[in-house]
Amino acid sequence: MIWVAAAAATRLGGGGAPDIPVARIVLAFLLCIAVAGLAILLLRQRGAPLAWRRIGEARGAIEIGEVRRLTLHADIGVVRHAGREYLLLVQAGAASVLHERDVDEGPAA
Template identity: 50%
Template structure:
């Protein structure tokens, strides 16, 4: 009988509707606000990393942003032909010079290296 009394007392002590933990209401934050906050935090963290690196002398911001500028490609592959299953021949321009290269499985050989006058892009259009 005492065991049944303990069970009855425990069952009557538990309220039928338990309150939320901490007594707070539902969270009323939209997903858009969460995403925008996350993006702002990532931007602040990236700027802090750049500032710390710049202050420590590991890289300069001017050089970093100069590398991000779009610029004309310095190396141009004019033409490539397959000579055999293991060799190609390529015509490459770089810095006012033109190179004729044979690319083989064991290495590369320069067949011709000559200066090329700068092209006038207006006449090609």
């Protein structure tokens, strides 16, 4: 029974090392690098598609001033909206306003 399984494995998979020359692997790698380089040059020359350009350009009414990580599940951040500045504590599943002030005011005491 063991001999039959060994014979079937040799017949199906060949049972030996793959016969792919190293030069062929290196040439395929170099071809991939060349295609990626051409894609980068093309995107730089003609510009990114319109949908890609919109990422990060949106200027809305909310401006995030600064964010700091407190713990693995909690962040604290400063958010500005409509002339007001809010100090927010954002936790997993909850957010709370710790302090708010007008932006025109000096530093809070």
